Amino acid sequence: TEVLMRGHSNDPVESKRYLGTIASSGKHLLGLINDILDLSKVEAGKIEIETLPCPAHQIVQEVVKVMGVKAKEKNISLEFVALDSMPELVLTDAGKIRQILTNLVGNSIKFTESGVVKLSTRYKLQKNKSRLIIEVSDTGIGMTQEQAEAVFKPFVQADSSITRRFGGTGLGLTISKRFAEALGGDIT
Secondary structure: OHHHHHOOOOOHHHHHHHHHHHHHHHHHHHHHHHHHHHHHHHHOOOOOOOOEEEOHHHHHHHHHHHHHHHHHHOOOEEEEEEOOOOOOOEEEOHHHHHHHHHHHHHHHHHOOOOOEEEEEEEEEEOOOOEEEEEEEEEOOOOOOHHHHHHOOOOOOOOOHHHHHHHOOOOOHHHHHHHHHHHOOOOOO
């Protein structure tokens, strides 16, 4: 920003590169701020759940469409498979489901160098409670059992080499798990 403000760059290509860096940094900071605000709400017990009839399959397909761009950039296949039929509408918080799926699929894409990220849905109808089951699998780097148990803690990633190599804050899975629990579910 300072280089552009001082007028040191008269080259439109170089100026565009600087603007790209500014935009990218701004998005990263906004994401970080939003994650910290979400975590603060979660820890203060102030999660607001808005349970309304939602088209769950449409939400999943929207996330796949949006995240498909990131997958394509890495030459990774992003697939969606509906394993069971599902009611047209389910009672849940569409925004929280969208955020959970975006975090999970985003992590899978981030940690997968080649291959496929697969999102599948199932619907279990039980006596008093129905369950929407969403599975995200990938051909990524994988985790040990110890790493898998730690990734739901705030600011924790599998290990420090992961942070250096892939970036991130270690908040997405913590927030997603807490949102899932607030919706009466879980992430495992």
